[in-house]
Amino acid sequence: MLIPKFIKRLVQAAGLEPHALRAARLFARLWCFGFARYCPICKSRLRYFRPYKIRLNAQCPVCRSLERHRHLWLLFRSRTDLLDGVPKKMLHVAPEPALARLFSKIRNLDYLSGDLDSRWAMVKLDVTKLQLPDDTFDVIYCSHVLEHVPEDRQAMAELFRVMRPGGWGVLQVPILRETTYEDPGIQSPEERLRAFGQWDHVRVYGKDYRDRLEEVGFSVTVDSIVREMSPSEREYMGLPEAEDVYFCRKPRSHGKS
Template sequence: MNSQPAMLHVAPEPCLRPHFKEHIGESYLTADLLANDVDVNMDITEIQYPDNTFDVIYCSHVLEHVPDDRKAMKEFLRVLNPDGFAVLMVPITAEQTVEDPSVTDPQERLRLFGQEDHVRRYGPDFSERLRGAGFVVDEMTPNRFCSEAEQRASRLPDEDRIYVCRRKH
């Protein structure tokens, strides 16, 4: 077995890629549905890797674009090693999650969900959606990990939430 953790980085942020690659090496895999500068093009609702493949999954500000986010969450759980963890982040911009799959017009999505390619606005109940997929969820604020300067550079205000998800044991 490789001594480095296998990591899946979905829609990889350019500022994070070199750091993860340096520390994780060949076990670092970047994935995106459409981008050309990733290791693999992949739909996160149908991840093409076997069960228990990844020690770490990092997916930030992607699920609000995915029509079947619950299926994607279950796929993350499936490919996560029993002792691994997933860091999942979404913008929390509503009192409660709001979605309407019938809305396909970009301007109506902008009006309802805040961006033309969003399919929902998440609320604090996002953690319950993750639990519903089978995760144990630890909700944290960015200041637990980052200095104020790092938060500003990463555009992570204190009110943002980081959801660290693990399998139930």
Template sequence: MKTIFKAILNFIPRPLLIRLSYIIRPILAIFLKGKTYTDPIDGRSFKTFLPYGYGIQRENVLSPSTLSLERHRLLWLYLKNKTNFFNDNLKVLHFAPEQAFYKRFRKLKNLGYITTDLNSPLADVKADICNLPFSDNSFDVILCNHVLEHIQDDTKAMQELYRVMKPGGWGIFQIPLDLKREKTFEDNSIIDKSERTKIFGQYDHVRIYGRDYFDKLRRIGFQVNEVDYTSTLTKDEIEKYCLIKGEIIPLVTK
């Protein structure tokens, strides 16, 4: 299983993976049904989750039903329990929409929900994050998760995110974050895909973010709250939902 998943992740283009997953997902959910782990996004339980990872694979992290990873389940719990996302009338911009969320967010009648990306088949608007086709102060909420590590000019991307967010608006900008690293590392001379996977953790990542990520967002103009939502959960809940203890949710406001 582990070898098969590694081959699929590394050799099948992501847009095609998204389409194929709609066929494979129901089969996996039935095959792995159990009571050990629960996906809070749809409430379904399984005897195990699936492995996932481009370089070093992480075991027991990918939900068979929603295809959510640890960060998606953490974000769902936070949005559900600590924000107005599911209740208030909000205009939302969602970058590179994740399958775990896409249809669920689309169905929420309180949201004016717009998705955007350059390549995703789930995007309403095909757009470059560094040159967005939206007016200033357009969105109450922006979700931009595990996107910025792919962008060469992340400063420009952050400036665009700030520009299109309404004053008083908020967003969540998750990234792969190495909390042990003070400074972000990037090296544009590394172009080999296997070398990028080895150094950055994924072949299409261009940097490893350190704790200075939060200060960079602050320099753009955002107020930043480094939220450790797992600190409010029990050990049993963290294990049940297969979360990463101590994972930080970057909550930004304008």
């Protein structure tokens, strides 16, 4: 539904945006109600998922989550200790609103979100220079950020530094090749679109992404729920056909002699 810009600005200026967004989600939940699809993030039963870019069956009309967000939430829920009730500190870099809403409601989480420039983030953060103490977070989630960052190894090292020994994180990037391709000489948006597939990407990662994470100290395991599902289950929840999730752990022994 298209809402004129001046109405959006008025609502923002009056501080009514959270209420307006909640009302819009409620309306979409009723309007799109059906039994053909299910969103595990907002728990809506739906007639359809919307297309997104060139992908069909992609975006939840209620919470606007995409395929990868729903996959990650299923993974967080079933394969991690995120919801075990034990107090944890969590850092969410470049927060996606649908997931940020969920994380911020989990009682045992002391949740912080940050971004260079996003109104959805709680604080301003440069992922290559985190103004945060060492060994702080039990959980870090940073998805589809590093492909935008020229100094990605510096960003990985910073995420490793602020993770608590024994902590874990999910650091996701799109993996589209065997080996990573980057060229710092490619600078203009047009050239980047041609070379990397998106105007604001600075590389295309390959399967050697894991090596970069291990170089900064992470112990990495690759997991996936969608690879274990049937096509009809994936279609029902609008999940990616195949996606590997990079779980990064900081060894407990790190920093101890």
